[in-house]
Amino acid sequence: MIFLIGFMGSGKTTVAQQLSEKLALPLLEMDEEIERQEGTSIKDIFSRKGEGYFRQKETELLQSIKADSVVSTGGGVVEREDNREALHMGKVIYLQASWETIDSRLSNDTTRPLWKGNEQDKKEKFQGRLALYERAADLVVNVDDKSPEVITDEIIRRLNG
């Protein structure tokens, strides 16, 4: 099992797809799976049922994973202790991106309910998460100024090395 963790916009979804193809493992995109189960968007789940409800679904899904696969997690998966424990069942890869990378990638994004407020609010959320990602990771891969292909190949090389 390979878990990709990292802040919103770090490239988990993009890289997980390529990684699953190259390693010939099934792909599980957690945000997408929750949207499928709930029959609506993450944004809508947050606004109708609240973040607590979403987090509960996220934990249940994580704890239900059995098949060897590449898992693209949601950016907030490291917030709960239960989730951090569940991640130990696999290799945890942290896609580490600078604030500048995240801010420029998400500049026009309106789909992520927790990417909101002024620059300061967003930056605080980003900085508050960094230590959690680092502590949860088996492998830290910096993604700044690298293409998804280069990142994917680096992960495979370092997993085998």
Ligand SMILES: Nc1ncnc2c1ncn2[C@@H]1O[C@H](COP(=O)(O)OP(=O)(O)OP(=O)(O)O)[C@@H](O)[C@H]1O
């Ligand atoms: N290595 C990269 N270089 C340039 N752009 C990238 C790279 N990886 C991802 N992107 C772009 O950045 C945006 C965010 O990427 P992606 O959706 O994969 O992030 P994420 O980590 O899954 O975010 P979230 O946690 O919100 O699901 C997308 O528009 C994607 O095309």
Ligand SMILES: O=C(O)C1=C[C@@H](O)[C@@H](O)[C@H](O)C1
């Ligand atoms: O960083 C977060 O807390 C989130 C990231 C997204 O992947 C989604 O899981 C949701 O928007 C929450």
Ligand SMILES: [Mg+2]
């Ligand atoms: Mg994603």
